[in-house]
Amino acid sequence: MNKDPYGQLASALYSSVGKHAKLALGGAGAVLGTMTGTGLKLDDFKHELQDYMVAELPGLFSVPRFMMSGTTAQVEQPDWDHKQMDTSFYFDKNEVKDVSLKLVLQPGDRVLVLRVNGGNDAVVICKVVSGHG
Structure with a gap:
């Protein structure tokens, strides 16, 4: 059985590009989390982070x-x-x-966290509250 070599190449490239895109974007983006007494607990990650950053707004x-x-x-x-x-x-x-506006966060505060550096670092952007009062 003789397969189309161009079709095989296209299929291999499509699969490879898809895997690389997932790796590049995996762990990136915003996620909600909760401040704890000792660190930061992200909603989609089972371990608590003690090493995280907090946004500061100079101006x-x-x-x-x-x-x-x-x-x-x-x-x-x-x-x-x-x-x-x-x-x-x-x-x-x-x-x-x-x-400089600095976030004052307490344990139990819900926060918006941005993942950077391929998901290796977490930056707390702001505290989030319910829109219903």
């Missing part, structure tokens, strides 16, 4: 002009007799450079 913190209401108290003047006064506090627009 510029910008605050618009705003007003807050509050109460002031003068306690150093004897004639005030510990009286209080309602007042408004005005804050001007401001920018703070070199600010």
